[in-house]
Amino acid sequence: MAEFRLYCFSQSGNAYKAAxxxxxxxxxxxxxxxxxxxxxxxxxxxxxxxxxxxxxxxxVHGARKxxxxxxxxxxxxxxxxxxxxxxxxxxxxxLRWMFFDNHKFSSYFATYRFLHSLASPxxxxxxxxxxxxxxxxxxxxVEKHLGAQPFIAGARPTIADIxxxxxxxxxxxxxxxxxxxxxxxxxxxxxxxxxxxGWAAPxxxxxxxxxxxxx
Amino acid sequence: MAEFRLYCFSQSGNAYKAAxxxxxxxxxxxxxxxxxxxxxxxxxxxxxxxxxxxxxxxxVHGARKxxxxxxxxxxxxxxxxxxxxxxxxxxxxxLRWMFFDNHKFSSYFATYRFLHSLASPxxxxxxxxxxxxxxxxxxxxVEKHLGAQPFIAGARPTIADIxxxxxxxxxxxxxxxxxxxxxxxxxxxxxxxxxxxGWAAPxxxxxxxxxxxxx
Numbered sequence: 001m002a003e004f005r006l007y008c009f010s011q012s013g014n015a016y017k018a019a020x021x022x023x024x025x026x027x028x029x030x031x032x033x034x035x036x037x038x039x040x041x042x043x044x045x046x047x048x049x050x051x052x053x054x055x056x057x058x059x060v061h062g063a064r065k066x067x068x069x070x071x072x073x074x075x076x077x078x079x080x081x082x083x084x085x086x087x088x089x090x091x092x093x094x095l096r097w098m099f100f101d102n103h104k105f106s107s108y109f110a111t112y113r114f115l116h117s118l119a120s121p122x123x124x125x126x127x128x129x130x131x132x133x134x135x136x137x138x139x140x141x142v143e144k145h146l147g148a149q150p151f152i153a154g155a156r157p158t159i160a161d162i163x164x165x166x167x168x169x170x171x172x173x174x175x176x177x178x179x180x181x182x183x184x185x186x187x188x189x190x191x192x193x194x195x196x197x198g199w200a201a202p203x204x205x206x207x208x209x210x211x212x213x214x215x
Numbered sequence: 216m217a218e219f220r221l222y223c224f225s226q227s228g229n230a231y232k233a234a235x236x237x238x239x240x241x242x243x244x245x246x247x248x249x250x251x252x253x254x255x256x257x258x259x260x261x262x263x264x265x266x267x268x269x270x271x272x273x274x275v276h277g278a279r280k281x282x283x284x285x286x287x288x289x290x291x292x293x294x295x296x297x298x299x300x301x302x303x304x305x306x307x308x309x310l311r312w313m314f315f316d317n318h319k320f321s322s323y324f325a326t327y328r329f330l331h332s333l334a335s336p337x338x339x340x341x342x343x344x345x346x347x348x349x350x351x352x353x354x355x356x357v358e359k360h361l362g363a364q365p366f367i368a369g370a371r372p373t374i375a376d377i378x379x380x381x382x383x384x385x386x387x388x389x390x391x392x393x394x395x396x397x398x399x400x401x402x403x404x405x406x407x408x409x410x411x412x413g414w415a416a417p418x419x420x421x422x423x424x425x426x427x428x429x430x
Contacts, residue, residue, distance in 0.1 A: 068311035095286040099286060107318050
């Protein structure tokens with residue numbers, strides 16, 4: 001059995017954050033497929049035995065079982081001494097962007113994308129429009145931030161970058177955010193992340209089918 | 216000038232998390248009112264000089280200016296040696312609930328409450344119903360969790376409790392979640408937090424008018 005096991009599925013950008021971190025750290029790890037779209041995360045026995053929050057990712061390492069991508073990234077950064085902030089100021093800067101990511105950046109975009117191109121039945125148009133507007137506001141803040149520095153917390157990549165890139169590498173057909181055209185600073189930051197040794201795209205790292213083409 | 220200054224307004228449960236922490240720690244602090252409902256957080260000069268994310272709370276301590284309640288709570292817990300997790304396992308447990316709080320517990324409830332009883336013009340009914348459903352799902356997870364232990368990360372109160380109680384003390388008229396009746400474990404946890412020395416309610420700790428009665 002591999003040293004690390006990650007409960008995940010390919011469409012989950014939150015799971016991708018953990019999978020990418022494992023890949024970039026050169027960890028010995030294996031995925032455990034979560035059949036999220038057939039309700040595995042809602043099953044009482046799954047919640048009991050894997051994660052009470054009903055979500056992926058979940059990282060298993062020895063006797064430890066961790067959920068929430070932010071906590072997993074902090075844990076792995078310590079274990080591998082990689083992508084760690086190097087001072088308290090840098091740590092606080094990374095943390096505030098990770099909280100912002102969970103509150104507004106990844107979260108609104110992820111829920112918008114889900115209702116926009118995968119949910120069955122499709123999401124309510126008013127809800128989709130609301131979530132898209134919230135995601136656009138968060139993306140505008142990050143676009144501006146990345147105009148002033150190469151990585152989220154400053155000059156070097158940290159776990160804040162790995163958290164915030166969770167959803168940006170999914171194909172444009174899934175969400176319609178044409179970042180290369182509309183968010184040049186964010187796109188340039190994505191290119192810097194893509195250049196990190198060990199980088200791979202979500203559908204390469206995790207099991208599960210690709211999204212269907214949008215309706 | 217007080218040692219700590221907190222940009223806040225009374226209706227913000229995210230700001231309340233920081234204000235309550237300062238109160239519970241016996242800090243010397245003063246509030247700086249943010250006129251959020253008249254767009255102060257959207258003003259370019261405010262974003263430039265106070266917080267690029269456009270949000271309260273923002274904590275000023277010496278030369279440091281910190282945003283995001285989660286980062287502020289971690290910072291204050293170190294400065295005061297209070298409500299800190301006591302082992303790495305407890306820390307990771309506190310962190311995962313703080314990320315869950317930002318992602319789903321406080322966040323969906325806060326946005327639901329805003330559109331339900333304050334936004335002008337009122338929020339779209341489909342959007343309100345969507346957010347309410349998401350908030351209810353998150354509240355059910357926390358209700359179950361608190362049936363097994365007195366505080367979020369275990370036997371003692373930590374910053375995870377202070378994060379997660381950000382919105383629960385607002386009057387039921389603002390949101391319609393009758394927690395005493397529907398969420399007994401959560402209500403008992405609220406009583407334990409109310410009993411902490413220095414506790415005060417949101418409208419007592421921060422400047423700004425109360426919400427209007429719901430429409």
